[in-house]
Amino acid sequence: MRKKISFAGPWITQREIDYAVDAVKNGWYETYDLHTKxxxxxxxxxLGVKHAIATHCCTVALHLGCEVLDFKEGDEIICTDFSWVATAHAIAYTGATPVFVDVEPDSWCISADAIRKAITKKTKGIMLVHSFGQLADMDQIMAIAREHDLRVIEDAAPSLGAIYHGQKTGTFGDIGCFSFQGAKIAVSGEGGVLVTNNSPLFERAKLLSSMGRTDSQAVFWSDELGWQYTIGNLSAALALAQVERIEELVQRKRDIFSWYDSRLRDCPQLTVIREKPNCRSNYAYPSILLSENTRTRRDDIxxxxxxxxxxxRPGFPQMSRFPMYVQRFQNPHAAAIAQRGISLPSAANTTEEDAAFVCETLKALL
Ligand SMILES: Cc1ncc(COP(=O)(O)O)c(C=O)c1O
Incomplete structure (x- = not known):
């Protein structure tokens, strides 16, 4: 069989190995959380932010964010209909209702116009996603949030290293959350991080991420329901090495994207999803949308x-179609991506030859 061209996978160097070994040898006793810190x-x-809490994974960071922003039953949180289900579930864990709106066809990120149309008296917040490392329209989204006094969480899971108008993702809203899961641009196996510039929110998230433990009446005393959400030191060591190398990891992804883009951009049967002006995508998952009238079915490809x-990988199905969620809007762009979207292989070991083979195969099928 031909060499595997992997969808995703990390770039591990001696630095990652050294940090992991260091954590195994020295990450105990009084330095048990050295690499986490x-x-x-x-x-x-x-990122240029004040506070970060490293977590087991991004999903729990998102949940923590929803909790500290006091989302609860009766609240509506507007979120994209195109994402990994963690985005919606994190809202639902609090009892609040995710309201699914459509995405922009050219970035696959939540549409600011759709957000506006979905606002009701019950709307408390917006959870946006920088989908696949493309950039949500933060100028408009933050303006809407200010106008309607809404809280904003950036689900920046795949977008470390992506930049919108000179500012890094995860730093616009009240809270931003990133993932270090194994298919992300920077990995630790499982892992995540919550970031914020808001000190009271940070203090509250810190408390809730460690079981609500205050020691106020006795050692191990807890004053409220919290969760054990903090990352392990060994995972943190790996993530640290990757974060230190993030610029070269972004460059690798951008190179891979350019190999696809140069071969596919003139192909009439598809659209290549490209970064917006004044933005730097990290091209976490270079993606294409097949045209409506393309005869070859996406799943056959x-x-x-x-x-x-x-x-x-195929585009995500619409979360609003899942049995636990109620659908209010139709969201035709999210529907089109679910049916005709493809994310191309972009593991860190992808070569230009691999990308060329993928493109030749795709064009032959089309
Ligand atoms: C948009 C988005 N949000 C949240 C997550 C959840 O991240 P984790 O697997 O670290 O919990 C992912 C992971 O794929 C994601 O793509």
């Missing part, structure tokens, strides 16, 4: 890819 500082320094050991 270093990771949180590295994230703050890179993915099947043939598999047979050739090319691992690509």
């Amino acid at each position: 270093r990771l949180e500082k590295a994230v703050c320094d890179y 993915l099947k043939t890819f598999r047979e050739l050991n090319i691992h690509a």
